[in-house]
Amino acid sequence: MMTARKNLLLFAVLLAALAAACTLAVLCGAVRVPLREMADSSIARLRAARVLLAAVTGAALSTSGVIFQAILRNPLAEPYVLGISSGAGLGEACAIVFGLHAVGAWTVPGMAFAGALGTILVVYALARTAAGGVPAQTLLLSGAIVHAVLGSLLMFLVSVAPSEDLHNVVWWLLGNLQVLDWQLLRVVALVVVVGLAMAFLLARDLNLLALGEEPAAHLGLHVERTMQVFFLLASLVTGATVAACGLIGFVGLIVPHTVRLMIGPDHRRLVPAAALSGAAFLVLADTFARTVMAPLEIPIGVITAMLGGPFFLFLLKRRTFAFRS
Amino acid sequence: MWRVFWALIAVVGLLAGGMWIGRIGRSASSAVAGGKRLRVVSLAPSVTELLFALGAGDRLVGVTNRCDYPPEATRIERVGGFGKPNVEKLLALAPDLVVIAGPAGRDVSQALHKSGVRTLEVKIRSFEEMFQTLRQLGEAVGMSVQADTLIARMQAELQAVATQEVRGGRRTRVFVELWDRPLTTAGGPSFLDDVIERAGGVNVAHGLSQPHPRISAEQVIAWNPDVIVVAHMAHGGDAAEQMEERISWADIAAVRGQRIIRDLPPDHLLRPGPRLIEGVKLLAQRLRSLPEIAATEQPEERSPP
Numbered sequence: 001m002m003t004a005r006k007n008l009l010l011f012a013v014l015l016a017a018l019a020a021a022c023t024l025a026v027l028c029g030a031v032r033v034p035l036r037e038m039a040d041s042s043i044a045r046l047r048a049a050r051v052l053l054a055a056v057t058g059a060a061l062s063t064s065g066v067i068f069q070a071i072l073r074n075p076l077a078e079p080y081v082l083g084i085s086s087g088a089g090l091g092e093a094c095a096i097v098f099g100l101h102a103v104g105a106w107t108v109p110g111m112a113f114a115g116a117l118g119t120i121l122v123v124y125a126l127a128r129t130a131a132g133g134v135p136a137q138t139l140l141l142s143g144a145i146v147h148a149v150l151g152s153l154l155m156f157l158v159s160v161a162p163s164e165d166l167h168n169v170v171w172w173l174l175g176n177l178q179v180l181d182w183q184l185l186r187v188v189a190l191v192v193v194v195g196l197a198m199a200f201l202l203a204r205d206l207n208l209l210a211l212g213e214e215p216a217a218h219l220g221l222h223v224e225r226t227m228q229v230f231f232l233l234a235s236l237v238t239g240a241t242v243a244a245c246g247l248i249g250f251v252g253l254i255v256p257h258t259v260r261l262m263i264g265p266d267h268r269r270l271v272p273a274a275a276l277s278g279a280a281f282l283v284l285a286d287t288f289a290r291t292v293m294a295p296l297e298i299p300i301g302v303i304t305a306m307l308g309g310p311f312f313l314f315l316l317k318r319r320t321f322a323f324r325s
Numbered sequence: 326m327w328r329v330f331w332a333l334i335a336v337v338g339l340l341a342g343g344m345w346i347g348r349i350g351r352s353a354s355s356a357v358a359g360g361k362r363l364r365v366v367s368l369a370p371s372v373t374e375l376l377f378a379l380g381a382g383d384r385l386v387g388v389t390n391r392c393d394y395p396p397e398a399t400r401i402e403r404v405g406g407f408g409k410p411n412v413e414k415l416l417a418l419a420p421d422l423v424v425i426a427g428p429a430g431r432d433v434s435q436a437l438h439k440s441g442v443r444t445l446e447v448k449i450r451s452f453e454e455m456f457q458t459l460r461q462l463g464e465a466v467g468m469s470v471q472a473d474t475l476i477a478r479m480q481a482e483l484q485a486v487a488t489q490e491v492r493g494g495r496r497t498r499v500f501v502e503l504w505d506r507p508l509t510t511a512g513g514p515s516f517l518d519d520v521i522e523r524a525g526g527v528n529v530a531h532g533l534s535q536p537h538p539r540i541s542a543e544q545v546i547a548w549n550p551d552v553i554v555v556a557h558m559a560h561g562g563d564a565a566e567q568m569e570e571r572i573s574w575a576d577i578a579a580v581r582g583q584r585i586i587r588d589l590p591p592d593h594l595l596r597p598g599p600r601l602i603e604g605v606k607l608l609a610q611r612l613r614s615l616p617e618i619a620a621t622e623q624p625e626e627r628s629p630p
Binding site: 029030031042043045046047049108159160168171172176178179180181182183246290294295296297 | 390406409504505506507508509533535538539540541542543544546547557567570571572573574576
């Protein structure tokens, strides 16, 4: 009874915070729009789309951070730890080098998404042992190596390509929540909402996985199947966000840890709480990134690290780390 | 007596002939360093183009792998990428002069100074600086006269564009899209700003102090430009339809009036070389031939807070 009421309060507070962040984000921007015209303003419409992308991306990155930290049992794990980032970058660069953008606007984010997922599948295949298990350490190592190899391929392309356009890939990799059309936003939102709903429904299994593979198996969990499902879920939602807005560091690392420090390591609460906090955090950080030097935009990753880093260190100094229930 | 006279005539004739031949020889390769032709290495595509325009292309012994114009430039030895030359290869070409522009920067310059190679650092961010660079190059390769002639011709061409009347009494307001992910434009200190100005338009991002700022899409909507110039190679084909699909971009005068220019060769707009003159002419022509900007479409601009 007590916990039910506490949960209700927790989620009411988080939802209110997210709503407040979104309202503020729609009201602020590079251009001043009078409050009276807000309801019928094309600029407000554009801002709303951007706020939606920020919320979806923030929720996706923090949740997939929670998932990767649990299945890899490593506090340093974050959504890009297994090389998704360089895979997506390489996909985007290839789309530009081989002229796929001429086919349609969707091909560039499409290739980035394909690159992200392809990378994850390769990493998984490399880490899989003959017996069928996927040891967390091997996964991390093969992820790091694949990340390095793909990253060097990307830099190779950027340095030899005759087109100056490719230099923009480096800027895109720094992360940007600019949204130009609804189409991409719709696809990303759909992938993320479905992915997060599944993660929420399966959150109990994350508690077991976080105990370690052996104890989880003893408790009746089909460890490899569960790991595969979560691995795919986290990769799908991360890949979708990377395709839409490049790399946004730190959200997937600090939001899960901050929320865990505040409400404890039970994933049934952690998954939805991290999603809501991540959404609110990224909406606020993006508002900051596009207003502080308007009409210039600062790469969002710069803001997330600058705002989030010190706050997280402060929490870390004050509380002890708890990783499993 | 006569013999002495003929001998004298012969000597004078030979001297005169010799001097004449010598003068021809000198003017053909006026900057002879110890009897051989000056060996020049260019570390930027723009400098390569300027040297060829000057008629000094035959002095080039090394260029970057980005130097693709004029076609003759591609047959010259490459010393590495734009801004990152291979210093060993560069020195092996035994250049008398290395012209550095853009990101090549101080490191290369210092490394070459130590090896005793003469360097010339140039900055080309406007037409004025381009003329200045041409003068410097002309002096360095001993072709000052040709440089002055070329500059005068370029100035005349620009002047010819500038004197064409501005249609409708108001300058066309132009937004340049250099890239879309993230949205990038050309600010006040960029060469493109100068190109637009000279083509009879006005750059909506003129007030920004970065050469290539990344800006908010909502600012573009607020600027409400008459014309959008798409100056990247990607997405060129369907830029017009795509812009209509962008959230709220259909409100922009340029998108509503289908005034999107997307087929100008990017090198004519972006590379700070002699072809920019051509770029100005092309852009001016296109700005004049666009569908009429109706009087009711006077853009209202909201300024940033």
